[in-house]
Amino acid sequence: MILLPRTPAETVAELAAGFRTGRAIHLINYHATPSTCADEYRAQIAACAGRFASLADAGIDGLMRGKAGGKPVLAPILFEGFRDNYDVILPILEEHGFAGWFFIPSHFLNVPPRRQRIFAARHSLHYGPDEYPGERIAMSWDELRDAHARGHFVACHSRNHTALTPDTPDEVLHDEIVVAKQELEDGLGAEVDTFCYLYGAEFGLNPRADELLVKAGYRYLFSNFRLQKLQ
């Protein structure tokens, strides 16, 4: 479900104009990263080493420019806050000099371990092979703080992994945008200025949500097709 504020034809024209500037942003989207796929992830990241610059060297403004030092910037995105992001792919990224970007549904990390699997199932957090039977499957706050301290980026992926629609009620928007930011910053111990909805809705789809994003202090919005600088 990809909802756009404009028609597909208008979106194609706008994206083409964006590509024409040479600032296309290169992402690799990951969700769960089980150890059974570690060799595959290692081969992918190794193939990108040398060809791409790391987000760590460029920062998000470098990502907005698309390139750093003449190379395109690569942003490996780690969605959902699964524990195997920290255990499996983070060391691979570091081995090859790339910073990862953790997109965290903030409440997932506060769900008791016994409830995390049912929370994941109920909130479209797709978890495959269970590599931690009887244990938590979400990252801990200690792990997220550690990753952040090691130079990786953290963004808010709503509070409960929630999609935005034009008629999402105000109280849900407040919880998923404003409370989520506070919850993530409290757990991380640092400011979070980047947001992404489930299914990647973009600015302009829901004016009430847009206003809350700006008021809450977010500066960047990731969506399916764009990285938008809001303020």
Place this chain on the structure above:
Amino acid sequence: MKIDDDYLDAFEDDIVRLSRRTYAEAGVPMYLVPEDLTGATPPPEPDAEGAALAELFEAVTRALEARNGPLSSRDIAHVLEVLADRHFLDHPFSELSQ
């Protein structure tokens, strides 16, 4: 840029193949476009590589629309996924998948 039927057939085959990935565990390359809504970013210089990507993207979407009818947002995502798979590296990114 003219997209012939053979190219479009192969492109649609890639859409089908890539859409069968296990997205929950696969690494999926993708392009995004930056958009500065503050208006503070100066206009970039023309870029030949970017122009080539834009031309290919527009040509493929035009050809798919001519063949299949109006595009959906999902169709746009599929086109970008195939372009990213083909152009991130000097070989298809998906060759590195199990």
